[in-house]
Amino acid sequence: MNAVIEDSNIVVETHDLTRKFGKFVAVDKLNIAVKRGEIFGFLGANGAGKTTAIRMLCGLLEPTSGTGTVAGFDIVKQAERIKSRIGYMSQKFSLYNDLKVEENLEFYGGVYGLDSRALKQHIHETLERMNLQHVRTKMTAELPLGWKQKLALGAALMHNPDIIFLDEATGGVDPVARRDFWDMIHDLAAHGKTIFVTTHYMDEAEYCHKISIMHQSRVLIQGKVGDLKVQTGMKTVEELFKHVVTQGDSA
Amino acid sequence: MRLRAIILKEFLHIFRDSRTLFLVLLMPVFMIFLYGWAVNLDAKNIQIAVADLDQSPASRYFIDKFAQSKYFQVTQYVTQPDEFEDLFRRYEVRAGITVPADFGKSIGNEFATSVQLIVDGYDGNTAQTVLNYARAIVAQYNTELLPQGFEAPIEVIPRFLYNPSLESGNFIVPGLAAVILMMISALLTSVSIVREKETGTLEQILVTPVHVIETIVGKVIPYVFLAFMDGMLTIGIGVLVFDVQFEGAAWVLLTNTLVYLYSALALGLLISTLASTQQAAMATALMLTLLPSIMLSGFMFPIAGMPLILQVITRLIPATYFLEIIRGVLLKGTGYAELYHNTLILFGIGTLFLLLAIRKFKVRLG
Amino acid sequence: MSTSSPMIAANDIKKTYKDTDALRGINLSVSRGEIFGLIGPDGAGKTSLMRILCCLMSFDGGTATVAGFDVEKQSGEIKKRLGYMPQRFSLYPDLSVGENIRFFASLFGVERDAYQTRFAELMQFSKLEPFINRRAAALSGGMKQKLALSCTLIHTPEILILDEPTTGVDPISRFEFWEMLRKLARQGVTILVSTPYMDEADKCDRVALIHKGNILAVGTPSEITQEFKHSVLEIEGANLFDLRRDAETLPSVVEVHLYGDRMHIVTSDIFRCQGELQAKLGISLESVRKVAPSIEDTFISLLK
Numbered sequence: 001m002n003a004v005i006e007d008s009n010i011v012v013e014t015h016d017l018t019r020k021f022g023k024f025v026a027v028d029k030l031n032i033a034v035k036r037g038e039i040f041g042f043l044g045a046n047g048a049g050k051t052t053a054i055r056m057l058c059g060l061l062e063p064t065s066g067t068g069t070v071a072g073f074d075i076v077k078q079a080e081r082i083k084s085r086i087g088y089m090s091q092k093f094s095l096y097n098d099l100k101v102e103e104n105l106e107f108y109g110g111v112y113g114l115d116s117r118a119l120k121q122h123i124h125e126t127l128e129r130m131n132l133q134h135v136r137t138k139m140t141a142e143l144p145l146g147w148k149q150k151l152a153l154g155a156a157l158m159h160n161p162d163i164i165f166l167d168e169a170t171g172g173v174d175p176v177a178r179r180d181f182w183d184m185i186h187d188l189a190a191h192g193k194t195i196f197v198t199t200h201y202m203d204e205a206e207y208c209h210k211i212s213i214m215h216q217s218r219v220l221i222q223g224k225v226g227d228l229k230v231q232t233g234m235k236t237v238e239e240l241f242k243h244v245v246t247q248g249d250s251a
Numbered sequence: 252m253r254l255r256a257i258i259l260k261e262f263l264h265i266f267r268d269s270r271t272l273f274l275v276l277l278m279p280v281f282m283i284f285l286y287g288w289a290v291n292l293d294a295k296n297i298q299i300a301v302a303d304l305d306q307s308p309a310s311r312y313f314i315d316k317f318a319q320s321k322y323f324q325v326t327q328y329v330t331q332p333d334e335f336e337d338l339f340r341r342y343e344v345r346a347g348i349t350v351p352a353d354f355g356k357s358i359g360n361e362f363a364t365s366v367q368l369i370v371d372g373y374d375g376n377t378a379q380t381v382l383n384y385a386r387a388i389v390a391q392y393n394t395e396l397l398p399q400g401f402e403a404p405i406e407v408i409p410r411f412l413y414n415p416s417l418e419s420g421n422f423i424v425p426g427l428a429a430v431i432l433m434m435i436s437a438l439l440t441s442v443s444i445v446r447e448k449e450t451g452t453l454e455q456i457l458v459t460p461v462h463v464i465e466t467i468v469g470k471v472i473p474y475v476f477l478a479f480m481d482g483m484l485t486i487g488i489g490v491l492v493f494d495v496q497f498e499g500a501a502w503v504l505l506t507n508t509l510v511y512l513y514s515a516l517a518l519g520l521l522i523s524t525l526a527s528t529q530q531a532a533m534a535t536a537l538m539l540t541l542l543p544s545i546m547l548s549g550f551m552f553p554i555a556g557m558p559l560i561l562q563v564i565t566r567l568i569p570a571t572y573f574l575e576i577i578r579g580v581l582l583k584g585t586g587y588a589e590l591y592h593n594t595l596i597l598f599g600i601g602t603l604f605l606l607l608a609i610r611k612f613k614v615r616l617g
Numbered sequence: 618m619s620t621s622s623p624m625i626a627a628n629d630i631k632k633t634y635k636d637t638d639a640l641r642g643i644n645l646s647v648s649r650g651e652i653f654g655l656i657g658p659d660g661a662g663k664t665s666l667m668r669i670l671c672c673l674m675s676f677d678g679g680t681a682t683v684a685g686f687d688v689e690k691q692s693g694e695i696k697k698r699l700g701y702m703p704q705r706f707s708l709y710p711d712l713s714v715g716e717n718i719r720f721f722a723s724l725f726g727v728e729r730d731a732y733q734t735r736f737a738e739l740m741q742f743s744k745l746e747p748f749i750n751r752r753a754a755a756l757s758g759g760m761k762q763k764l765a766l767s768c769t770l771i772h773t774p775e776i777l778i779l780d781e782p783t784t785g786v787d788p789i790s791r792f793e794f795w796e797m798l799r800k801l802a803r804q805g806v807t808i809l810v811s812t813p814y815m816d817e818a819d820k821c822d823r824v825a826l827i828h829k830g831n832i833l834a835v836g837t838p839s840e841i842t843q844e845f846k847h848s849v850l851e852i853e854g855a856n857l858f859d860l861r862r863d864a865e866t867l868p869s870v871v872e873v874h875l876y877g878d879r880m881h882i883v884t885s886d887i888f889r890c891q892g893e894l895q896a897k898l899g900i901s902l903e904s905v906r907k908v909a910p911s912i913e914d915t916f917i918s919l920l921k
Binding site: 039044045046048145171173176177183187190200202203207208210236238245246 | 853
Binding site: 058059060080083084086088090094095096098099103106107108109110111112113165 | 253255256257259260263264267268451452454455456457458459460461
């Protein structure tokens with residue numbers, strides 16, 4: 001759909017993206033490049049600058065300096081167009097508990113401007129894909145956590161976005177539901193969707209192709225999970241994170 | 252389509268939460284009954300004493316006018332006016348009427364005469380009421396006496412002009428309606444945005460292509476319906492239960508009520524975009540609506556009697572304008588021609604609040 | 618394990634809510650100075666069990682003792698010796714670090730002298746000393762958890778029950794938090810801690826995997842992973858998605874999971890699987906390596 005993307009295959013790209021709040025620099029010269037079909041993990045503790053960075057990418061916050069494109073659109077000038085190309089899912093906060101399962105899907109389809117025929121069809125497909133047909137008319141509050149998470153993902157996919165932002169998507173879910181969830185994510189990635197994972201749970205990061213570790217407003221290290229582990233001699237992303245951050249602090 | 256999605260969702264929230272819905276519809280009913288009955292300014296069956304020094308058919312007819320009215324009850328007949336004081340002291344009567352010895356003769360010869368009314372002034376409110384009732388009865392008697400074509404020397408009391416029966420419901424109920432509708436409408440919308448801020452769903456909505464105006468308007472519309480039902484309930488009870496007069500046209504009142512509700516709901520939304528918690532939003536909404544609407548709208552205290560600075564403030568309060576509208580329509584039968592000024596101001600206030608809310612909301616997260 | 622009587626003992630504990638069985642006969646025993654982990658997803662029954670052991674909740678069957686005292690009859694004795702940190706431990710955000718701790722000290726009736734020594738100890742232990750006058754609201758997530766733990770420790774309890782203390786805490790703070798628990802255990806404090814993170818099992822002396830009110834397995838982390846009856850092979854590479862489909866069709870393969878550029882193949886027979894991978898999918902022996910099963914692998918296999 002967009003020539004620039006087809007060329008480079010890069011769907012999220014930033015150059016020296018910076019955001020200050022008064023004197024405080026929340027994000028300092030962020031440079032990232034995420035390819036189509038990649039699961040990209042954006043890791044960092046609370047307050048590291050992750051949320052600020054994501055908000056800039058989603059067009060919710062204007063950068064102080066630097067540039068960036070998401071799905072081929074400029075994050076400053078074309079923020080509104082970006083919004084229709086991205087899906088956003090956070091396990092805890094996406095759904096209305098007092099609405100029924102299908103009503104949540106209807107709402108999110110509706111706010112993305114689907115007409116009633118497309119809406120009907122997408123709801124049907126989503127319920128089918130997420131295996132939630134039998135709870136269609138159930139109140140969302142009554143669903144087990146793992147199902148809510150699938151529903152939230154379904155809602156984020158209603159408008160067929162190119163990029164999906166997952167914000168701490170699978171904390172606290174039982175391991176079986178969690179593996180099912182990540183299977184779905186890998187499936188989406190294999191079909192050309194780009195997955196942008198932000199988390200401070202390092203076990204979620206194990207599912208990513210590439211990671212970027214952010215600490216005190218800066219990216220400390222970035223690359224393929226396997227490569228980084230070999231480079232640092234660490235076995236898990238958790239150890240890797242600890243290693244990198246402690247080094248960053250002492251430097 | 253996107254606007255429809257927001258409106259639909261907001262309606263679902265309203266109907267899912269049946270307890271709140273019930274409360275929202277019951278609260279105005281409860282309040283209007285509570286205040287309508289408790290704050291009833293009408294004194295009825297006020298006990299009075301009479302010293303009829305004339306004892307003529309004319310004087311007896313005159314005294315009967317008092318005895319027949321539902322406001323007075325003649326319980327004591329005395330021979331001398333100086334006995335009144337003793338009765339006052341024992342709280343047996345609140346007022347005494349002295350009919351002079353030449354009453355019948357003067358009336359018969361079409362001479363002017365005077366009747367003395369002594370009122371126990373220890374309870375100022377009641378005293379004033381007694382005085383007003385007595386004046387009304389005398390005025391009525393005067394018109395009866397005067398031949399056709401003569402202008403009756405009725406003393407004009409402006410406050411009572413459009414309320415000849417002197418029912419205080421006519422004052423209380425329109426004022427209550429203004430206060431209740433303001434408060435409930437502002438409360439309804441005051442939590443609507445901050446609630447989503449608290450649960451986190453607001454951020455989810457912000458990343459969608461929905462425009463701020465769609466979000467805000469989508470949130471107002473469902474509550475307009477709800478508040479409008481409250482409005483009809485309040486006014487309906489006022490007219491049906493408290494016998495409030497309804498001189499004007501229903502649709503004049505209903506359209507103006509809609510505009511008033513719009514200003515109140517917009518105020519609530521503005522509060523909601525500024526507040527950080529639901530509790531703070533509700534407290535702010537209450538503070539900004541309840542007391543000003545009661546004290547400064549002309550409901551309880553006449554605006555003309557306020558110091559200048561307060562008079563200026565009253566002009567910033569939507570209830571002031573609505574009170575003029577609702578009293579006008581109900582008691583005077585005024586129409587759009589006389590009211591459009593107030594309607595426009597209310598619409599302006601509402602739009603100002605709404606624009607401020609949109610502006611405040613639009614500022615990207617930071 | 619020590620031969621002395623256990624500090625925490627649960628015997629066939631059952632708890633039923635309206636229509637669900639929250640706990641279906643839980644047995645466990647924790648000895649002095651041990652860190653015992655309750656590991657399971659949200660809704661497994663961890664919180665219910667902890668509340669019962671803290672004498673906060675009635676139960677429908679079984680018996681339990683804490684520090685040798687009966688949970689139902691001697692709650693007063695237990696409460697003196699117990700520190701409990703609930704899942705959403707509520708500090709007072711408008712009070713400072715010092716004021717929060719002082720408040721909990723007064724709740725437990727800690728005497729003035731004892732309090733002052735203990736307070737100094739805890740400040741050093743939790744590294745909160747520079748923040749004594751900071752309001753709790755202004756602390757980071759990790760520091761809040763440390764403050765919460767300090768409040769729980771102010772009356773020098775023998776037993777600590779911590780409900781998901783590391784949920785939502787960043788990795789560095791999590792690491793420091795576990796270090797603190799390790800120190801406490803060395804001082805002889807008995808710790809029962811719950812977590813939804815499978816990878817935190819390694820930090821405990823012994824763990825119980827808990828799911829839907831049942832204990833699936835109890836033991837040291839290595840004992841638990843020995844329960845895993847299959848082997849795990851790892852293949853690294855790009856575009857594994859299609860390969861994964863093919864791998865799933867191999868007869869010796871139980872299941873396949875993707876982790877970014879890595880693929881885990883669970884197999885009942887390593888040699889047969891390696892052969893099949895080479896013969897049918899053209900994957901050389903060198904690119905396949907055996908990895909140790911994780912607690913999560915074990916958990917999932919126990920559920921099946």
